Amino acid sequence: MLQRIKHIINEGKRFLITTHIDPDGDAIGSVLSLYWAFESMNKMSLIYLRDPIPYRYNFLPGPSHTLHEFNDTAFDGIFVLDCGDLSRIGDGYESLRDRGTIINIDHHNTNESFGSLNLVDETASSTAEILYRLYTSLNIAFTLNISINLYTAIFTDTGSFRYENTNAHAFHICEEMIHKGVNPSYVSRMVHENHPKERFILLGLVLATLETYFKDRIAVACVTNDMFRQTGTTREHTDGFVEYLREIKGVEVAILVREISSTRYKISMRSKGMVDVASVCNLFGGGGHKNAAGCYIDGNLYEVKQKLKGAFNIQ
Ligand SMILES: [Mn+2]
Incomplete structure:
Protein backbone atom coordinates (compact mmCIF):
# COMPACT_ATOMS: atom_id res chain seq x y z
CA MET A 1 0.00 0.00 0.00
CA LEU A 2 2.82 2.38 0.93
CA GLN A 3 4.44 1.68 -2.45
CA ARG A 4 1.22 2.47 -4.34
CA ILE A 5 0.79 5.73 -2.45
CA LYS A 6 4.42 6.65 -3.09
CA HIS A 7 3.84 5.99 -6.78
CA ILE A 8 0.86 8.39 -6.86
CA ILE A 9 2.90 11.07 -5.07
CA ASN A 10 5.93 10.64 -7.31
CA GLU A 11 3.88 10.69 -10.54
CA GLY A 12 1.44 13.44 -9.59
CA LYS A 13 1.76 17.22 -9.60
CA ARG A 14 -1.38 18.57 -7.95
CA PHE A 15 -2.92 17.22 -4.76
CA LEU A 16 -5.78 18.00 -2.45
CA ILE A 17 -5.44 17.43 1.32
CA THR A 18 -8.43 17.32 3.63
CA THR A 19 -9.68 16.07 6.99
CA HIS A 20 -12.78 15.89 9.16
CA ILE A 21 -15.11 18.62 10.39
CA ASP A 22 -14.43 19.99 13.90
CA PRO A 23 -10.75 19.20 13.32
CA ASP A 24 -8.55 18.24 16.26
CA GLY A 25 -4.78 18.53 16.64
CA ASP A 26 -4.04 15.31 14.76
CA ALA A 27 -6.27 16.39 11.87
CA ILE A 28 -4.72 19.86 11.57
CA GLY A 29 -1.12 18.80 12.24
CA SER A 30 -1.37 15.91 9.78
CA VAL A 31 -2.86 18.05 7.01
CA LEU A 32 -0.32 20.85 7.46
CA SER A 33 2.63 18.46 7.66
CA LEU A 34 1.59 16.87 4.35
CA TYR A 35 1.29 20.33 2.78
CA TRP A 36 4.94 21.04 3.74
CA ALA A 37 6.01 17.58 2.59
CA PHE A 38 4.57 18.34 -0.87
CA GLU A 39 6.26 21.76 -0.77
CA SER A 40 9.62 20.13 -0.17
CA MET A 41 9.02 17.86 -3.19
CA ASN A 42 8.07 20.90 -5.31
CA LYS A 43 4.53 19.61 -5.74
CA MET A 44 1.42 21.74 -5.61
CA SER A 45 -1.13 21.01 -2.92
CA LEU A 46 -4.31 22.67 -1.71
CA ILE A 47 -5.96 22.17 1.65
CA TYR A 48 -9.72 21.91 2.01
CA LEU A 49 -11.17 22.36 5.51
CA ARG A 50 -14.86 22.82 6.07
CA ASP A 51 -14.18 24.54 9.37
CA PRO A 52 -11.63 27.21 10.26
CA ILE A 53 -8.49 26.09 12.06
CA PRO A 54 -9.28 26.12 15.83
CA TYR A 55 -7.52 28.97 17.66
CA ARG A 56 -5.30 26.64 19.68
CA TYR A 57 -3.69 25.38 16.44
CA ASN A 58 -3.24 28.78 14.82
CA PHE A 59 0.43 28.81 15.82
CA LEU A 60 1.16 25.92 13.46
CA PRO A 61 2.87 26.85 10.20
CA GLY A 62 0.69 26.37 7.12
CA PRO A 63 -0.20 27.94 3.77
CA SER A 64 -1.53 31.52 3.69
CA HIS A 65 -4.99 30.28 2.78
CA THR A 66 -7.04 27.10 2.73
CA LEU A 67 -10.12 26.24 0.66
CA HIS A 68 -13.45 26.25 2.44
CA GLU A 69 -15.40 25.36 -0.71
CA PHE A 70 -14.75 22.85 -3.45
CA ASN A 71 -14.05 24.26 -6.87
CA ASP A 72 -14.19 22.30 -10.12
CA THR A 73 -10.57 21.29 -10.39
CA ALA A 74 -9.33 17.73 -10.59
CA PHE A 75 -6.33 16.44 -8.64
CA ASP A 76 -3.73 13.71 -9.09
CA GLY A 77 -4.60 12.48 -5.62
CA ILE A 78 -6.92 13.46 -2.79
CA PHE A 79 -5.50 12.76 0.66
CA VAL A 80 -8.18 12.30 3.31
CA LEU A 81 -6.50 12.23 6.71
CA ASP A 82 -7.69 11.13 10.17
CA CYS A 83 -11.21 10.53 8.87
CA GLY A 84 -13.16 7.37 9.71
CA ASP A 85 -15.69 7.87 6.95
CA LEU A 86 -15.82 10.14 3.93
CA SER A 87 -18.94 12.04 5.01
CA ARG A 88 -16.96 13.41 8.00
CA ILE A 89 -15.29 15.81 5.54
CA GLY A 90 -18.57 17.73 5.48
CA ASP A 91 -20.95 18.96 2.78
CA GLY A 92 -20.00 18.15 -0.78
CA TYR A 93 -17.94 15.09 0.10
CA GLU A 94 -19.80 13.02 -2.55
CA SER A 95 -18.32 15.12 -5.35
CA LEU A 96 -14.76 14.33 -4.21
CA ARG A 97 -14.72 10.94 -5.88
CA ASP A 98 -15.01 12.58 -9.33
CA ARG A 99 -12.00 14.80 -8.70
CA GLY A 100 -9.26 12.24 -8.24
CA THR A 101 -8.02 9.09 -6.57
CA ILE A 102 -8.90 9.11 -2.89
CA ILE A 103 -6.09 8.12 -0.55
CA ASN A 104 -7.39 7.38 2.93
CA ILE A 105 -4.78 7.60 5.71
CA ASP A 106 -6.14 7.00 9.20
CA HIS A 107 -5.91 5.20 12.53
CA HIS A 108 -9.59 4.90 13.56
CA ASN A 109 -10.62 1.27 14.01
CA THR A 110 -14.06 2.18 12.67
CA ASN A 111 -12.51 3.33 9.36
CA GLU A 112 -14.69 2.34 6.42
CA SER A 113 -11.87 1.94 3.85
CA PHE A 114 -13.64 4.46 1.61
CA GLY A 115 -10.52 5.30 -0.42
CA SER A 116 -9.17 3.83 -3.64
CA LEU A 117 -6.06 3.40 -1.52
CA ASN A 118 -6.38 2.83 2.21
CA LEU A 119 -3.48 3.16 4.60
CA VAL A 120 -5.21 2.44 7.89
CA ASP A 121 -3.41 1.28 11.02
CA GLU A 122 -5.53 1.25 14.14
CA THR A 123 -2.47 0.44 16.28
CA ALA A 124 -0.89 3.79 15.36
CA SER A 125 -1.08 6.49 18.05
CA SER A 126 -2.22 9.02 15.49
CA THR A 127 -2.56 9.69 11.79
CA ALA A 128 0.65 11.71 12.10
CA GLU A 129 2.52 8.55 13.10
CA ILE A 130 1.47 6.88 9.82
CA LEU A 131 2.48 10.00 7.87
CA TYR A 132 5.88 9.94 9.56
CA ARG A 133 6.41 6.45 8.11
CA LEU A 134 5.30 7.66 4.68
CA TYR A 135 7.67 10.66 4.75
CA THR A 136 10.54 8.45 5.92
CA SER A 137 10.01 6.02 3.07
CA LEU A 138 9.84 8.96 0.62
CA ASN A 139 13.14 10.26 2.03
CA ILE A 140 11.57 13.60 2.88
CA ALA A 141 13.72 15.77 5.15
CA PHE A 142 12.00 16.69 8.40
CA THR A 143 12.03 20.47 8.19
CA LEU A 144 10.86 22.46 11.22
CA ASN A 145 7.54 23.12 9.44
CA ILE A 146 6.91 19.40 9.02
CA SER A 147 8.31 18.52 12.45
CA ILE A 148 6.27 20.93 14.57
CA ASN A 149 3.06 19.81 12.84
CA LEU A 150 3.82 16.11 13.37
CA TYR A 151 4.88 16.71 16.97
CA THR A 152 1.73 18.69 17.80
CA ALA A 153 -0.50 16.08 16.13
CA ILE A 154 0.98 13.27 18.24
CA PHE A 155 1.17 15.39 21.41
CA THR A 156 -2.52 16.29 21.20
CA ASP A 157 -3.90 12.93 19.98
CA THR A 158 -2.21 11.12 22.88
CA GLY A 159 -3.64 13.66 25.36
CA SER A 160 -0.14 14.99 26.02
CA PHE A 161 1.24 11.42 26.20
CA ARG A 162 -1.35 10.31 28.75
CA TYR A 163 -3.85 8.15 26.83
CA GLU A 164 -3.70 4.46 26.02
CA ASN A 165 -2.68 5.13 22.43
CA THR A 166 0.60 6.61 23.76
CA ASN A 167 3.18 4.14 22.48
CA ALA A 168 6.92 3.90 21.97
CA HIS A 169 6.58 5.10 18.36
CA ALA A 170 4.88 8.29 19.57
CA PHE A 171 7.82 9.06 21.87
CA HIS A 172 10.38 7.99 19.30
CA ILE A 173 8.94 10.27 16.60
CA CYS A 174 8.51 13.18 19.01
CA GLU A 175 12.09 12.79 20.21
CA GLU A 176 13.27 12.97 16.61
CA MET A 177 11.12 16.06 16.02
CA ILE A 178 12.75 17.72 19.06
CA HIS A 179 16.13 17.04 17.46
CA LYS A 180 14.77 18.80 14.36
CA GLY A 181 14.12 21.91 16.43
CA VAL A 182 10.67 21.53 18.00
CA ASN A 183 10.43 23.12 21.46
CA PRO A 184 8.08 20.92 23.59
CA SER A 185 7.25 23.57 26.16
CA TYR A 186 6.39 26.08 23.41
CA VAL A 187 3.96 23.59 21.83
CA SER A 188 2.49 22.76 25.23
CA ARG A 189 1.98 26.45 26.04
CA MET A 190 0.33 27.15 22.69
CA VAL A 191 -2.00 24.16 22.97
CA HIS A 192 -2.87 24.21 26.69
CA GLU A 193 -2.20 27.72 28.03
CA ASN A 194 -3.57 30.00 25.38
CA HIS A 195 -7.32 30.03 26.01
CA PRO A 196 -9.48 33.15 26.17
MN1 LIG B 1 -6.34 11.09 15.19
Whole structure:
Protein backbone atom coordinates (compact mmCIF):
# COMPACT_ATOMS: atom_id res chain seq x y z
CA MET A 1 0.00 0.00 0.00
CA LEU A 2 2.82 2.38 0.93
CA GLN A 3 4.44 1.68 -2.45
CA ARG A 4 1.22 2.47 -4.34
CA ILE A 5 0.79 5.73 -2.45
CA LYS A 6 4.42 6.65 -3.09
CA HIS A 7 3.84 5.99 -6.78
CA ILE A 8 0.86 8.39 -6.86
CA ILE A 9 2.90 11.07 -5.07
CA ASN A 10 5.93 10.64 -7.31
CA GLU A 11 3.88 10.69 -10.54
CA GLY A 12 1.44 13.44 -9.59
CA LYS A 13 1.76 17.22 -9.60
CA ARG A 14 -1.38 18.57 -7.95
CA PHE A 15 -2.92 17.22 -4.76
CA LEU A 16 -5.78 18.00 -2.45
CA ILE A 17 -5.44 17.43 1.32
CA THR A 18 -8.43 17.32 3.63
CA THR A 19 -9.68 16.07 6.99
CA HIS A 20 -12.78 15.89 9.16
CA ILE A 21 -15.11 18.62 10.39
CA ASP A 22 -14.43 19.99 13.90
CA PRO A 23 -10.75 19.20 13.32
CA ASP A 24 -8.55 18.24 16.26
CA GLY A 25 -4.78 18.53 16.64
CA ASP A 26 -4.04 15.31 14.76
CA ALA A 27 -6.27 16.39 11.87
CA ILE A 28 -4.72 19.86 11.57
CA GLY A 29 -1.12 18.80 12.24
CA SER A 30 -1.37 15.91 9.78
CA VAL A 31 -2.86 18.05 7.01
CA LEU A 32 -0.32 20.85 7.46
CA SER A 33 2.63 18.46 7.66
CA LEU A 34 1.59 16.87 4.35
CA TYR A 35 1.29 20.33 2.78
CA TRP A 36 4.94 21.04 3.74
CA ALA A 37 6.01 17.58 2.59
CA PHE A 38 4.57 18.34 -0.87
CA GLU A 39 6.26 21.76 -0.77
CA SER A 40 9.62 20.13 -0.17
CA MET A 41 9.02 17.86 -3.19
CA ASN A 42 8.07 20.90 -5.31
CA LYS A 43 4.53 19.61 -5.74
CA MET A 44 1.42 21.74 -5.61
CA SER A 45 -1.13 21.01 -2.92
CA LEU A 46 -4.31 22.67 -1.71
CA ILE A 47 -5.96 22.17 1.65
CA TYR A 48 -9.72 21.91 2.01
CA LEU A 49 -11.17 22.36 5.51
CA ARG A 50 -14.86 22.82 6.07
CA ASP A 51 -14.18 24.54 9.37
CA PRO A 52 -11.63 27.21 10.26
CA ILE A 53 -8.49 26.09 12.06
CA PRO A 54 -9.28 26.12 15.83
CA TYR A 55 -7.52 28.97 17.66
CA ARG A 56 -5.30 26.64 19.68
CA TYR A 57 -3.69 25.38 16.44
CA ASN A 58 -3.24 28.78 14.82
CA PHE A 59 0.43 28.81 15.82
CA LEU A 60 1.16 25.92 13.46
CA PRO A 61 2.87 26.85 10.20
CA GLY A 62 0.69 26.37 7.12
CA PRO A 63 -0.20 27.94 3.77
CA SER A 64 -1.53 31.52 3.69
CA HIS A 65 -4.99 30.28 2.78
CA THR A 66 -7.04 27.10 2.73
CA LEU A 67 -10.12 26.24 0.66
CA HIS A 68 -13.45 26.25 2.44
CA GLU A 69 -15.40 25.36 -0.71
CA PHE A 70 -14.75 22.85 -3.45
CA ASN A 71 -14.05 24.26 -6.87
CA ASP A 72 -14.19 22.30 -10.12
CA THR A 73 -10.57 21.29 -10.39
CA ALA A 74 -9.33 17.73 -10.59
CA PHE A 75 -6.33 16.44 -8.64
CA ASP A 76 -3.73 13.71 -9.09
CA GLY A 77 -4.60 12.48 -5.62
CA ILE A 78 -6.92 13.46 -2.79
CA PHE A 79 -5.50 12.76 0.66
CA VAL A 80 -8.18 12.30 3.31
CA LEU A 81 -6.50 12.23 6.71
CA ASP A 82 -7.69 11.13 10.17
CA CYS A 83 -11.21 10.53 8.87
CA GLY A 84 -13.16 7.37 9.71
CA ASP A 85 -15.69 7.87 6.95
CA LEU A 86 -15.82 10.14 3.93
CA SER A 87 -18.94 12.04 5.01
CA ARG A 88 -16.96 13.41 8.00
CA ILE A 89 -15.29 15.81 5.54
CA GLY A 90 -18.57 17.73 5.48
CA ASP A 91 -20.95 18.96 2.78
CA GLY A 92 -20.00 18.15 -0.78
CA TYR A 93 -17.94 15.09 0.10
CA GLU A 94 -19.80 13.02 -2.55
CA SER A 95 -18.32 15.12 -5.35
CA LEU A 96 -14.76 14.33 -4.21
CA ARG A 97 -14.72 10.94 -5.88
CA ASP A 98 -15.01 12.58 -9.33
CA ARG A 99 -12.00 14.80 -8.70
CA GLY A 100 -9.26 12.24 -8.24
CA THR A 101 -8.02 9.09 -6.57
CA ILE A 102 -8.90 9.11 -2.89
CA ILE A 103 -6.09 8.12 -0.55
CA ASN A 104 -7.39 7.38 2.93
CA ILE A 105 -4.78 7.60 5.71
CA ASP A 106 -6.14 7.00 9.20
CA HIS A 107 -5.91 5.20 12.53
CA HIS A 108 -9.59 4.90 13.56
CA ASN A 109 -10.62 1.27 14.01
CA THR A 110 -14.06 2.18 12.67
CA ASN A 111 -12.51 3.33 9.36
CA GLU A 112 -14.69 2.34 6.42
CA SER A 113 -11.87 1.94 3.85
CA PHE A 114 -13.64 4.46 1.61
CA GLY A 115 -10.52 5.30 -0.42
CA SER A 116 -9.17 3.83 -3.64
CA LEU A 117 -6.06 3.40 -1.52
CA ASN A 118 -6.38 2.83 2.21
CA LEU A 119 -3.48 3.16 4.60
CA VAL A 120 -5.21 2.44 7.89
CA ASP A 121 -3.41 1.28 11.02
CA GLU A 122 -5.53 1.25 14.14
CA THR A 123 -2.47 0.44 16.28
CA ALA A 124 -0.89 3.79 15.36
CA SER A 125 -1.08 6.49 18.05
CA SER A 126 -2.22 9.02 15.49
CA THR A 127 -2.56 9.69 11.79
CA ALA A 128 0.65 11.71 12.10
CA GLU A 129 2.52 8.55 13.10
CA ILE A 130 1.47 6.88 9.82
CA LEU A 131 2.48 10.00 7.87
CA TYR A 132 5.88 9.94 9.56
CA ARG A 133 6.41 6.45 8.11
CA LEU A 134 5.30 7.66 4.68
CA TYR A 135 7.67 10.66 4.75
CA THR A 136 10.54 8.45 5.92
CA SER A 137 10.01 6.02 3.07
CA LEU A 138 9.84 8.96 0.62
CA ASN A 139 13.14 10.26 2.03
CA ILE A 140 11.57 13.60 2.88
CA ALA A 141 13.72 15.77 5.15
CA PHE A 142 12.00 16.69 8.40
CA THR A 143 12.03 20.47 8.19
CA LEU A 144 10.86 22.46 11.22
CA ASN A 145 7.54 23.12 9.44
CA ILE A 146 6.91 19.40 9.02
CA SER A 147 8.31 18.52 12.45
CA ILE A 148 6.27 20.93 14.57
CA ASN A 149 3.06 19.81 12.84
CA LEU A 150 3.82 16.11 13.37
CA TYR A 151 4.88 16.71 16.97
CA THR A 152 1.73 18.69 17.80
CA ALA A 153 -0.50 16.08 16.13
CA ILE A 154 0.98 13.27 18.24
CA PHE A 155 1.17 15.39 21.41
CA THR A 156 -2.52 16.29 21.20
CA ASP A 157 -3.90 12.93 19.98
CA THR A 158 -2.21 11.12 22.88
CA GLY A 159 -3.64 13.66 25.36
CA SER A 160 -0.14 14.99 26.02
CA PHE A 161 1.24 11.42 26.20
CA ARG A 162 -1.35 10.31 28.75
CA TYR A 163 -3.85 8.15 26.83
CA GLU A 164 -3.70 4.46 26.02
CA ASN A 165 -2.68 5.13 22.43
CA THR A 166 0.60 6.61 23.76
CA ASN A 167 3.18 4.14 22.48
CA ALA A 168 6.92 3.90 21.97
CA HIS A 169 6.58 5.10 18.36
CA ALA A 170 4.88 8.29 19.57
CA PHE A 171 7.82 9.06 21.87
CA HIS A 172 10.38 7.99 19.30
CA ILE A 173 8.94 10.27 16.60
CA CYS A 174 8.51 13.18 19.01
CA GLU A 175 12.09 12.79 20.21
CA GLU A 176 13.27 12.97 16.61
CA MET A 177 11.12 16.06 16.02
CA ILE A 178 12.75 17.72 19.06
CA HIS A 179 16.13 17.04 17.46
CA LYS A 180 14.77 18.80 14.36
CA GLY A 181 14.12 21.91 16.43
CA VAL A 182 10.67 21.53 18.00
CA ASN A 183 10.43 23.12 21.46
CA PRO A 184 8.08 20.92 23.59
CA SER A 185 7.25 23.57 26.16
CA TYR A 186 6.39 26.08 23.41
CA VAL A 187 3.96 23.59 21.83
CA SER A 188 2.49 22.76 25.23
CA ARG A 189 1.98 26.45 26.04
CA MET A 190 0.33 27.15 22.69
CA VAL A 191 -2.00 24.16 22.97
CA HIS A 192 -2.87 24.21 26.69
CA GLU A 193 -2.20 27.72 28.03
CA ASN A 194 -3.57 30.00 25.38
CA HIS A 195 -7.32 30.03 26.01
CA PRO A 196 -9.48 33.15 26.17
CA LYS A 197 -10.91 33.91 29.61
CA GLU A 198 -14.44 33.28 28.29
CA ARG A 199 -13.65 29.58 27.90
CA PHE A 200 -13.27 29.25 31.66
CA ILE A 201 -16.51 31.08 32.36
CA LEU A 202 -18.18 28.59 30.01
CA LEU A 203 -16.40 25.71 31.77
CA GLY A 204 -17.87 26.86 35.09
CA LEU A 205 -21.39 26.69 33.66
CA VAL A 206 -20.74 23.27 32.12
CA LEU A 207 -19.24 21.77 35.29
CA ALA A 208 -22.28 22.94 37.23
CA THR A 209 -24.36 20.48 35.15
CA LEU A 210 -22.21 17.49 36.18
CA GLU A 211 -24.14 14.30 36.95
CA THR A 212 -22.81 10.82 37.58
CA TYR A 213 -24.51 7.46 37.01
CA PHE A 214 -23.78 3.88 38.02
CA LYS A 215 -21.98 4.70 41.28
CA ASP A 216 -19.90 7.49 39.75
CA ARG A 217 -18.62 5.33 36.91
CA ILE A 218 -20.24 7.48 34.23
CA ALA A 219 -19.90 11.28 34.35
CA VAL A 220 -22.09 13.50 32.16
CA ALA A 221 -22.01 17.27 31.67
CA CYS A 222 -23.92 19.39 29.19
CA VAL A 223 -23.29 22.51 27.17
CA THR A 224 -26.23 24.38 25.69
CA ASN A 225 -26.55 27.06 23.04
CA ASP A 226 -27.73 29.37 25.78
CA MET A 227 -24.39 28.95 27.60
CA PHE A 228 -22.53 29.81 24.39
CA ARG A 229 -24.65 32.96 24.00
CA GLN A 230 -24.22 33.94 27.63
CA THR A 231 -20.42 33.66 27.52
CA GLY A 232 -19.75 34.73 23.94
CA THR A 233 -18.11 31.40 23.12
CA THR A 234 -18.49 28.75 20.43
CA ARG A 235 -18.09 25.01 20.06
CA GLU A 236 -14.33 25.22 19.73
CA HIS A 237 -14.05 26.54 23.29
CA THR A 238 -15.41 23.21 24.59
CA ASP A 239 -12.35 21.42 23.23
CA GLY A 240 -10.86 19.53 26.18
CA PHE A 241 -13.91 19.75 28.49
CA VAL A 242 -14.73 16.05 28.28
CA GLU A 243 -11.14 15.24 29.24
CA TYR A 244 -11.58 17.12 32.55
CA LEU A 245 -14.49 14.83 33.46
CA ARG A 246 -12.26 11.81 32.89
CA GLU A 247 -10.02 13.07 35.68
CA ILE A 248 -12.68 12.28 38.32
CA LYS A 249 -11.68 9.39 40.56
CA GLY A 250 -13.67 6.24 39.81
CA VAL A 251 -15.11 7.52 36.54
CA GLU A 252 -14.80 5.00 33.73
CA VAL A 253 -16.55 7.00 31.02
CA ALA A 254 -16.78 10.76 30.68
CA ILE A 255 -19.47 12.23 28.44
CA LEU A 256 -20.00 15.75 27.17
CA VAL A 257 -23.44 16.41 25.71
CA ARG A 258 -23.54 19.45 23.41
CA GLU A 259 -26.77 20.96 22.14
CA ILE A 260 -27.06 21.22 18.37
CA SER A 261 -30.77 22.07 18.54
CA SER A 262 -33.44 21.47 21.17
CA THR A 263 -34.01 18.02 19.64
CA ARG A 264 -30.49 16.99 18.61
CA TYR A 265 -27.31 16.63 20.66
CA LYS A 266 -23.67 15.87 19.88
CA ILE A 267 -22.11 13.36 22.27
CA SER A 268 -18.37 13.10 23.02
CA MET A 269 -17.20 10.14 25.09
CA ARG A 270 -13.88 9.33 26.71
CA SER A 271 -13.04 6.07 28.42
CA LYS A 272 -10.25 5.17 30.82
CA GLY A 273 -9.97 1.78 29.09
CA MET A 274 -12.54 -0.59 30.64
CA VAL A 275 -15.42 0.42 28.38
CA ASP A 276 -15.17 0.51 24.58
CA VAL A 277 -16.91 3.82 23.85
CA ALA A 278 -16.58 3.40 20.07
CA SER A 279 -19.02 0.48 20.21
CA VAL A 280 -21.38 2.48 22.45
CA CYS A 281 -21.31 5.39 19.99
CA ASN A 282 -21.80 2.91 17.17
CA LEU A 283 -25.21 2.06 18.65
CA PHE A 284 -26.20 5.63 17.77
CA GLY A 285 -24.55 5.63 14.33
CA GLY A 286 -21.29 7.25 15.46
CA GLY A 287 -17.77 5.95 15.85
CA GLY A 288 -14.21 6.65 16.86
CA HIS A 289 -11.65 4.87 18.99
CA LYS A 290 -12.03 2.51 21.93
CA ASN A 291 -11.24 5.35 24.37
CA ALA A 292 -12.49 8.39 22.44
CA ALA A 293 -15.62 8.39 20.34
CA GLY A 294 -18.64 10.47 19.38
CA CYS A 295 -22.15 10.35 17.97
CA TYR A 296 -25.36 12.35 17.58
CA ILE A 297 -28.52 11.54 19.53
CA ASP A 298 -31.99 12.91 18.75
CA GLY A 299 -34.41 13.93 21.48
CA ASN A 300 -34.66 16.57 24.16
CA LEU A 301 -31.94 16.74 26.80
CA TYR A 302 -33.81 14.47 29.22
CA GLU A 303 -34.45 11.84 26.53
CA VAL A 304 -30.84 12.00 25.36
CA LYS A 305 -29.56 11.33 28.89
CA GLN A 306 -32.01 8.41 29.25
CA LYS A 307 -30.80 6.93 25.97
CA LEU A 308 -27.20 7.31 27.13
CA LYS A 309 -27.90 5.60 30.44
CA GLY A 310 -29.65 2.77 28.61
CA ALA A 311 -26.64 2.24 26.35
CA PHE A 312 -24.34 1.36 29.24
CA ASN A 313 -24.59 -2.05 30.82
CA ILE A 314 -22.64 -1.51 33.99
CA GLN A 315 -23.55 -3.45 37.10
MN1 LIG B 1 -6.34 11.09 15.19
